[in-house]
Amino acid sequence: xxxxxxxxxxxxxxxxxxxxxxxxxxxxxxxxxxxxxxxxxxxxxxxxxxxxxxxxxxxxxxxxxxxxxxxxxxxxxxxxxxxxxxxxxxxxxxxxxxxxxxxxxxxxxxxxxxxxxxxxxxxxxxxxxxxxxxxxxxxxxxxxxxxxxxxxxxxxxxxxxxxxxxxxxxxxxxxxxxxxxxxxxxxxxxxxxxxxxxxxxxxxxxxxxxxxxxxxxxxxxxxxxxxxxxxxxxxxxxxxxxxxxxxxxxxxxxxxxxxxxxxxxxxxxxxxxxxxxxxxxxxxxxxxxxxxxxxxxxxxxxxxxxxxxxxxxxxxxxxxxxxxxxxxxxxxxxxxxxxxxxxxxxxxxxxxxxxxxxxxxxxxxxxxx
Ligand SMILES: *Cc1c(COP(=O)(O)O)cnc(C)c1O
Numbered sequence: 162x163x164x165x166x167x168x169x170x171x172x173x174x175x176x177x178x179x180x181x182x183x184x185x186x187x188x189x190x191x192x193x194x195x196x197x198x199x200x201x202x203x204x205x206x207x208x209x210x211x212x213x214x215x216x217x218x219x220x221x222x223x224x225x226x227x228x229x230x231x232x233x234x235x236x237x238x239x240x241x242x243x244x245x246x247x248x249x250x251x252x253x254x255x256x257x258x259x260x261x262x263x264x265x266x267x268x269x270x271x272x273x274x275x276x277x278x279x280x281x282x283x284x285x286x287x288x289x290x291x292x293x294x295x296x297x298x299x300x301x302x303x304x305x306x307x308x309x310x311x312x313x314x315x316x317x318x319x320x321x322x323x324x325x326x327x328x329x330x331x332x333x334x335x336x337x338x339x340x341x342x343x344x345x346x347x348x349x350x351x352x353x354x355x356x357x358x359x360x361x362x363x364x365x366x367x368x369x370x371x372x373x374x375x376x377x378x379x380x381x382x383x384x385x386x387x388x389x390x391x392x393x394x395x396x397x398x399x400x401x402x403x404x405x406x407x408x409x410x411x412x413x414x415x416x417x418x419x420x421x422x423x424x425x426x427x428x429x430x431x432x433x434x435x436x437x438x439x440x441x442x443x444x445x446x447x448x449x450x451x452x453x454x455x456x457x458x459x460x461x462x463x464x465x466x467x468x469x470x471x472x473x474x475x476x477x478x479x480x481x482x483x484x485x486x487x488x489x490x491x492x493x494x495x496x497x498x499x500x501x502x503x504x505x506x507x508x509x510x511x512x513x514x515x516x517x518x519x520x521x522x523x524x525x526x527x528x529x530x
Pocket of ligand 1: 166193195233241322361362363364378380382388
């Protein structure tokens with residue numbers, strides 16, 4: 162195995178789920194495992210959540226849902242991404258629930274289900290302010306009515322998505338919840354049963370109890386990471402993922418020695434330089450060049466020069482090291498810690514992008530079953 166690997170603590174995943182359950186009064190929960198479970202490995206993580214009794218799994222793509230079914234997951238699976246009409250038979254074949262955002266897709270679903278004698282399980286998507294997909298809340302009465310009348314679809318849920326919930330003070334979230342609740346009051350007016358109402362992502366779970374409704378849909382928080390580095394910490398979730406490697410090469414260099422492509426860094430004095438065997442080809446961001454840090458022997462070491470596709474270099478000052486010494490890129494070493502949130506600031510991005518960039522070239526190992 163490569164000396165570079167991701168270590169996922171199943172115990173921390175379990176702990177975070179428990180914490181979220183306590184925080185939300187044991188609200189029914191959809192565990193979001195899209196994008197390879199935010200880099201943690203979708204199949205292993207989905208199996209754990211199945212064992213831990215979550216109500217359903219959420220993914221973005223039809224293909225992700227199929228992979229879960231092929232591996233034997235029997236939990237309900239909900240696919241968020243925009244549905245193409247030609248994909249509808251595959252959703253039925255694989256027993257996948259999906260978000261329906263428009264009357265067009267609703268009608269096509271009804272037509273296909275009618276002709277093959279099947280029942281689709283759908284969640285009506287209302288746009289309460291995200292502006293991405295869904296029927297706009299103010300004009301959604303006709304859409305909901307049409308869905309209620311459709312004979313071959315089961316409306317299991319009605320949902321929306323929050324745009325600004327990572328800022329607990331942003332009034333947008335309350336407005337979104339209000340618009341959503343107003344839009345779906347149509348069910349009562351029609352005397353139709355109210356489906357499961359859901360719109361809370363991790364930020365909604367953290368800061369807006371009013372948004373929890375009948376089902377919560379946390380993603381990043383399950384993995385022990387906050388949506389942004391600036392988010393107030395109200396739940397002590399534990400990061401589940403660590404990214405580790407080993408020094409692959411070490412050298413002492415004299416003053417005036419340049420390192421990596423473009424020679425963007427040059428030593429002022431003689432100094433010890435270690436090479437770490439991973440790079441942007443693994444999803445380790447090139448933007449960390451010349452300022453990101455790693456932990457070696459319990460100390461922070463700064464990246465020098467450009468991050469390459471498969472390797473990069475760090476400044477070890479006076480410490481002469483050997484190949485094989487442990488390097489922690491995300492996680493803990495000797496009471497020092499580098500978080501995904503901190504790394505996302507270095508890379509001028511958000512924690513989501515750091516996690517989901519970590520790709521399949523990095524093996525995953527699972528601890529604390
Ligand atoms: C990704 C996603 C979530 C989870 O978002 P987090 O911010 O990771 O909690 C919930 N719902 C939908 C529709 C999503 O696309």
